[in-house]
Amino acid sequence: MDRSNWISAFLMQWLLMSVGSSPLSVVVYTSCKVGLPAVLPCSVASHFPSDLTPHIQWQTISDSVFERMGAELFQGESYKDRADVPEEQLVRGNCSLFLQDVRFSDAGIYKSYLVVGESSIKNRIFIQSVQLAVIDHKAIQSVMTGEDLILDLYTDQAEQVIFQNSSENDWTVLWERGAVKKSHLKERGNKLTLRKVSARSAGTYKVLDSEGLALSTVKVTVTEPVLPKETETLQIQSALGKATMSMPPLSLNALFLIFILMIQIN
Template sequence: MTTTNNRISAFLMLWLIICASSSPFSGVVHTSSKVGLPAVLPCSVASHLESDHTPHIQWHTISYSVLERMGQDQFQGEAYRDRANVPEELLVRGNCSLFLQDVRFSDAGIYESYLVYGESNIKNRIFIQSVHLAVIDHKAIKSVETGADLILDLYTHQAEQVIFQNSTETNWTVLWEKDGIINNKDYLKKRDHKLILRRVTNSNSGTYKVLDLEGLALSTVKVKVTEPVLIKETEALEKQSALGQATMSMPPLSLITLFLTFNLMLQMN
């Protein structure tokens, strides 16, 4: 009975190893991009390329069709419209890499590429590559001088809101909203995917978060407001000058000693 169980266990282990090694996900290529930036998912069909045929490529996720291209004809999935591309000039040379623009958190996951071949009525697919895309947020630490401008990068059209937490408080304040009214127009400006806080003060020290429609942080920036270097140097020079003037206004030590000695002699007489 024990021998039989051992054989069954060995068979099951061998079966799992075979299944794992045959799975397309066992050779997954990993890549990453920061949210809002471009991403490239590698792919090559050079070994399958036929000189007299234009490569026909498909990219899919587990749930969605991403892109399909054959020559000049291209189809983009709804979630990837105007953001996904396999450049034709690269494809004809066997490079079937997928280019994504303005990457979103929802883009993260496994992508599979296929080479499609066969007659118009009968199509077959050859699996090429699995790519895992990780999408990460932006993090930064900034130091800005009092009276200068603080520039916060929104990175993408996905930015819906900017919130702020003062370094001495626990509550978050909505600083900016997409298509919303900016209350403090005298010091807050939006230009070229950037939010500009003009003439910052110590009260602007703290943490800034750029949020998307789902409330996820596209970026987190910790800001410290410092005194300008020139002001510090000026204060030091003023202190040195005041000390020098005080020293010059005091009589020399020898004169003080002579004066005290002369007074003592007069008192003795």
């Protein structure tokens, strides 16, 4: 066995010891809310030998997700500009897959592999399976009459916001990406502001993607402003003063009777 083959065999044995022999039935479960970043965990060793350039692959059942060998990398079509295994972490044995702006279609089982061997003869060593679940956002908000309601769109995947009033069954389209904006709506970044809400703004808001799936559901209640104590006291005093001034004056007969009663008592 020449020296290059001996080194390759040694590295293969070292990698097998470092990775271990996790059975395919062992799956790590993780979850992420749609539109947020996700990390799919993976670890192979505390540190790679200095003369070894790690080569990592991530795949789903049907797609190639990501591949890195040193500075060279490949991203699957559905993961362009969203998937990465940072090189500086990979050389330290952290082969975790980082996904940005997670989509519902990203849900599923991912498998990681180490690729070893000469250019003509490659072997893949299975590391781990990770099952990713992608869930929507749910929230409850309360806003006072006359204030602004801010809805989080979370991601550029948001295409539409629909609204159902608390007292109605029908849904109405409140906002659509690229459409002419209504005067009471303000879009900035991934947030949508509804200006000066009224009692009719109470209800359910859904942010939908291009497939009509709900990225988020927000139940909104609208309350009346609470008056400060000083203002409330002044209003009560004012009301009492008006009531006193509106009382009719005593008649002469009533005054005469009061005068007679006072004389009898004395």
